[in-house]
Amino acid sequence: MDSEQPTTARGSAPLRADARRNRDRIIAAAAQAFAVRGPDLPVEEIARAAGVGIGTVYRRFPDRDALIRAVAQETVRSAMAHARAAVIEEPTAWAALERFLRQSHEVRLAVRLVIDSPGARAAMEDDPEIYELRRVMLDVLDRIVHAAQAEGSLRADVGTGDVAAAFLLLVRPLIVPEADTAASALERCLGVLLDGLRASAATSLPGEALARTALEH
Structure with a gap:
């Protein structure tokens, strides 16, 4: 025992x-x-x-909900730690942004929990600690985004909400037979996303920049 x-x-x-x-x-x-x-x-x-x-x-x-909440808390906490480490350790805000987007395996797991199970989604949405962790992580991402725009590396016509929403759309599970193919496709799409976020990107975007507050609820 x-x-x-x-x-x-x-x-x-x-x-x-x-x-x-x-x-x-x-x-x-x-x-x-x-x-x-x-x-x-x-x-x-x-x-x-x-x-x-x-x-x-x-x-x-x-119960299962308690375990799901604990996993979600740990994954968001770990993603937040990675974001903070990127800010401290990388030489530029752009490098910090790229590192965060490429290394956020924890965020990918949290997204899968939300997508795959209505019960998991309910367990996470009702948890105040998860909400607070998400809020703090968006704060960190917001600082990275504004710093990258201030240094001239990130295009000025996007908001933190745009960056977060694009990333979340990309990390939805890709239904393909081979896991390696899904992982490779995700990395390629992240590369396309990063290229589109660069200040040198030529095409203007429709509508208004999406603020971080658009993703808070």
Whole structure:
């Protein structure tokens, strides 16, 4: 039997080290499984992939929605950390933007959760922590976008909402037989998107720039 304490409520004592390790393994296994097979696979398979008993999963996450929320929180948190690291480590705002768009595997998973399962979408939309994490991540992207425009590398007639919306449209799962083909197609489309975002792009865009607030709800 797995040795760990019962689930702790927010604001109570932190999990013991072994309980925390089990929780992290479950979330990592669930994230991997959701990315490959969607959020509706049996919890028993997630437990087996994490190397824990089914009872351990349910002690940490009383139902599937709780597990989905935890995976979503971790994926958005990780994407936000990547965005902040790009701002600090890259020499230009354009390089930070390109790095964020190319490396946001976590955002792709969150999008798949929303698309593949109405239950997952409801679980995520009702969670205030996920909403706050999304808001903060949009803040980071907003700063990158404005910095790239200020340095003259990003076209001036787009808004943060345009960049985010285009990326989200691209990361929807592509239904093709081979996973490698889907991954290659996504990378090529990201390249096309980045070229279209460059300040040197010649074609003017229709309508008004989409602000980040257009994606908040």
